[in-house]
Amino acid sequence: MIGLALASTAQTRKLARVLAVRLRPPALVTVEGDLGTGKTTLVREILRARGVRGAITSPSFTLAQSYRGREGERLHHLDLYRLSRGVDAELFAWDDYLGEDAITFVEWPAAGSDALPPADVRVELEHHTPTSRLARLFGDERFEADVAAGAEEARLTVTRESRAPGGERP
Secondary structure: OEEEEEOOHHHHHHHHHHHHHHOOOOEEEEEEOOOOOOHHHHHHHHHHHOOOOOOOOOOOOOOEEEEEOOOOOEEEEEEOOOOOOOHHHHHOOHHHOOOOOEEEEEEOHHHHOOOOOOOOEEEEEEEOOOOOEEEEEEOOHHHHHHHHHHHHHOOOEEEEOOOOHHHOOO
16 A cells, blocks of 8 residues: 655646556556545546546536547546445446446445455545545555656655555555
């Protein structure tokens, strides 16, 4: 796990650009945090950095928005805030948004936790002050190291936590 101190929205956008360069299909990225922690800002900036032009709207009411990146990859942004666990989640068309050529971002993933496969990358955002956030990123060891190096190059403050024996995430 790596931690990042994000002192502003501009730093959240820097983190998004670091992630955009390193994410490759297929990938499921969950983005968790309370309201107003910057989940949609983070995803929107990743999509822009991957080549999406035009309006990038929040899928809060539609549940899902899909785009194409500059390399032809499918990019999906799901917001499950209004999806109920159980029947709603079971009826959702998950297969339409997961695939070999897709990077799928899921905000509020708990609603779909029974149906979603394990995330390749998990980002947790939390309020630190009214204008700053703390981010925790979980991925495989190589991905975390690559993101940490890129974040440091972007002049973001990075902290690292050691893994449990055997390389497992704590």
